[in-house]
Amino acid sequence: MSAAAAMLFMSVPPPASAQPTAHMQPLTPKFSTAVAFDISPALRTLPVAKKYVADPSNLLEIRPERGPRAQSKGYKSGDKALQTFSPALAIAAPLLTFEGVSNEDNFNIFGFRVNPPDPNGEVGPNHYVEMINLVFAVYDKSGNKLLGPIDTGSLWSDFAVPDCTDPSGDPVVLYDQLADRWILSQFTTSGLSDPEKPFWNCVAVSTTGDPTGSYYRYAFETAHFQFFP
Template structure:
C-alpha cells in the first residue's frame, strides 16, 4: 500500500504544491447514499469527506459470465430520460464574483511570435468509418470508444445502464449488445452509466467502468484475457460521496481515476497488478482542496498509450485553473 500513498504524494506535490496525509489511516466502511436518478437515497447521505482525507479500501472480485454467453440487451423499449452529467448537488448556475482584468490574451502574442505553421483545417481520410450504436434516448449519451490490438469497444449510456458493443478491427460487430451491469453484482448490478473504456496495452487487457445507480460506488471491470468477449473480473469500489464525472487512466503501477465530488476534486488509485489476476485489490482515495469561485472541480488523469515511462515515474494529473475565474490565483 505504501507505493500508492507515496506515488500520490509525489504526483500531487509536483502538480499542485500540496499533499497532507493523516497518520493512522485505516480501511473505511462506506454506505449507500444515492438513487438511480442521482438524488439522495431515503436512508440519508454520508457526510462529505474532508478535503485531503485519505481513504484506503480493499475490494474483492467476482468473475462474470463470458460476454459472448450473456443475453443480448433488450433495446425494444427505450426509456427517454435525462442523465445529467454534472453532480446534481452542485449548482450549475451559481454566479462567479471575480474581478476580471480587461486586456488582450497574452497567449495571442506568444502564438504570433512563434511563427509556427498553421494547423490543418481538417483531418486526413479515415482508415475505417462505420456506424456503431445509435441513439438510446439518454441525454447525454456519453459516447466512448477504444481501439485495442484486435478489437474496438463502443459504449453509451442507456436507460438500463451502460450499453456495450464489441467490434473487430474491420468494424464487424462481434456478438450482441450487452448491458454492463450484467457483469457485476451487489450495487454494480444496478449500473447508472457515465461509461469509460480503456485498453491496457501494457498487459493486453481491457478496463471498463460505470458508476452504480443504487449506491455510491465505482464499478470497475478488467477483462480476464485479451479477448473482451470472454469473462471479466468485476470490482465494486465504494466511495463516501457520489463519484460524478469519473475519468480513468492506465499507468504502469496502477489504474487511476478522478471524480467531481461534493467534498471537492478527488483522485483514486487502484491496484492494477492485483486486478489483472482477479485478486483482492486495494483502492486509495485522496481529496484535494477546492478552488474558490469555481463549481466544477474535477482533475483529469493522463492516460498512457505509448511506451512505458522510466521506472518509478509518477502518474500525472491536470487541473483547470483560470487566472480570471480564480481571481489571479495560480
C-alpha cells in the same frame, strides 16, 4: 523627524510579493480495497438483450428544437481576418468508418433514450469496444459487431453488489496495451435517492486480451457521488 519617519516606514506592511506564502500540500493518491470481487462468465455467453416493444399508441414524434433563427440586418463585420475561402485539407481521410452504438439502442432495450449519451470508446490490437449510457458493444477492426449491444448492468450480473447490475451510466472503457487487458467501469446512482446507501465504482478488467471473454469484477465504495470516476 528622522525617528518619526523611521517609525512610519516600519509600520507599513511589506508588499504582497514579500509576504510568506502558505505551504501547499502535495496531492497524493488515495488507495482503497475492493469490497467485492469475483470473475464473470464470458460475455459472449450472455443472452442477447430482448428488444423493447413499444405501445404504438404511446409513441410521440420528437422533433429537434432549433430555437429562434437570427435574422440578418445586412451589416458588414469589416473583419480583415475573415476568411473568404477554405484551405486544402491537411489531414487525410480516415481509413475506415462505421456506425457504433447509439441512443436508438437504448430505446430498443429500455424503451427510452438518455441525454447525453456519453459515448466512450477504445481501440485494441484486434477490437474496438464502445460504451454509452447505458449499453456497450464490441467490434472487430473492420467494424463487424461481435457482441452487443448489451445493457451495461449485464456485465455485473449476479455480482455481490446489486447496485452494479443497474446500468447507471458515465461509462469508461480503456485498453492497457502493456498488459493486453480491457478495463470497463461505471458508477452507481441509487445513493442519490437513498441517503443511507453508499455510492459504488464498478470496475471490470478482462482476464485476457479478448474483450468478449470473462472479467475480473470489483466494487469500490466512494464517499460521495462522482462523475466519470
